[in-house]
Amino acid sequence: MQDYVYVDSRTTLQPLLEQYRQSELLVLDTEFVRTRTYYARLGLIQAYDGKTLALIDPVAIDDLSGFWQLLTAPNITKVLHSCSEDLEVFAHDGGIQPAPLLDSQIAAGLAGNGHGLGYAKLVQQYLGVALDKGESRTDWIRRPLTMSQLSYAANDVLYLYQLFPELKQTLEQQGRYQWALEESARMTKGRLTPPVREQAYLKVKNAFQLSSTELAVLRQLAAWRLDKAMKKDLALGFVMKDHALIALAKKQPRTINDIMRLKDLTDQEKRFYAKDMVNLINKVDFSSLPDPVDVLALKPAYKNAFKTLKGRLEQIATDTAVPMELLGSKRHINEYLGWYWNDKSGDTPLLLQGWRGQLVADALAKLPV
Template identity: 60%
Template structure:
């Protein structure tokens, strides 16, 4: 049994924060629930500095500001594992991002232990301990939490602390600590920015198929949907699904009767949003539509250029023992080709910056691409 302190009052949290402020390393994890909401709903925070393992109840403690301040203390390294969703929680609830950030999943990949390792797999591989996954589907908003659920939560930070010394030593031996911290900073970048309503239409599936006039309608609809989702804390699809927005743009209804006959919208979508949808659609500036959604992958020469870049990056990965998923992912190559097509204007693509750029920038920029 792992010993922990359950923090459910302000005095206990304040005392804990004072202790953690003296730490050099703080292991972090969160438990949350996400069903219909835009943002995950925080149910529990786990933290461990090697001396004090705490399970913090955010439903019981009203003021977490002291704890959130720990996350930006530059003297404390924050240790996490596969932290993307945790970072979303920190941004939404704490309005902050942890720094400096050491993600053990990324570190394990960069030092050759394996790419994309789950926490339980990494613990089993390095510590020969098999973790119980039986509480993974817990409703973390329900109270009280059982002893088994609390132990499950404690495990997530306790064993990660045990993993850290060997993982850190191997990363440092290979001279890649700066790489790990760079990846941590990249993961947190932009997390505090509010989603941009004017650009929301670019994330709607099949937006590229629309005409300029239809795209102008989609722009105002997608912005409206995002604002509605944020104000009501609903996942986008629980406001209106993508295919419903596309249908409205392709054949815009002129009145509520036409809208009510659309099969692409659910009865609930029609009933709740029908009138408002019509009001939003007439605000579209069809005479000044947004730029067409350029699908780079459909352009002549894209596939051939992609293969050339992929082959080069694969060779670099083999030489430097770097997982292809971190250096030669489809997204990274696509962004590089987009930058190349845009006459090398705008922000540098990821492949030309940081540790990736140190490995790949010179050979990439000597390539002759046909796109």
């Protein structure tokens, strides 16, 4: 195990950041806790430039602005593994997204190592090192952290730094390194934009089942739930479950007694929010109704069109050794079909952009869908 430094003050952080600013490569990871909260609670930041492996304590340091600025430095490639949740943390705590960025899980997929390769398997495959994942359920907010926890955290950047050159070389030989950078950068898009409360209802499960009138109620309720979740830092489901919102939108109770008779809400939901629900439902503006949620899969031509596209994409995935999940997931196919059936209006679907477009555009243009 290589030595690491534990950074728990601005005094020790500043010279470290000055050193890192001179680097071309910085490997990063974060440890956080997220059980009932809307936002992840950041517990530790790991960073390694090949010279100094640092474990930075965001619980102890009250000003990380210099570190956040470092993550946008254009001369430093930031490397993380499976970084979607890390990007959420960077957006909320730092108000930034790292750039340029390379996600090693994406890079491994494009290099022909399969989809969703975990960090431990990646290290085993490239370096022959078996990692101990025994601290994966650590409470990273509690202090002090043990030596075992700190060693576990340090390993998450130590070995990624070691294997990165080989992974990069493989991609460059295949002409795919820029693909990996492009796909990694795409993961950062939109993360600094706050959720639109008026559109929160579109993410409620089974919203497609509702009529326009019912959707007007759901729109009001879902916006309220989002506001409450963000204000109280509670996961959406711990404010009110999706199925409860759907039931309220369908039944539209007008009094607290009506709420209390509903079997779809928990006793806690009734006790805390019955008054809010009644007020919200009684104030719904039915003069401006949302459009019904368009479910692509309900269209008569959908099944055959989806099968046709999926089959062609699977063949391309096999021929190019790019995982199907990365090349053309169900979401990608649905986005393409929605665009195609809407007279190709609106934003160009992801399947036709960038490296995906290079691989599939010609083939899709020849397909009858």
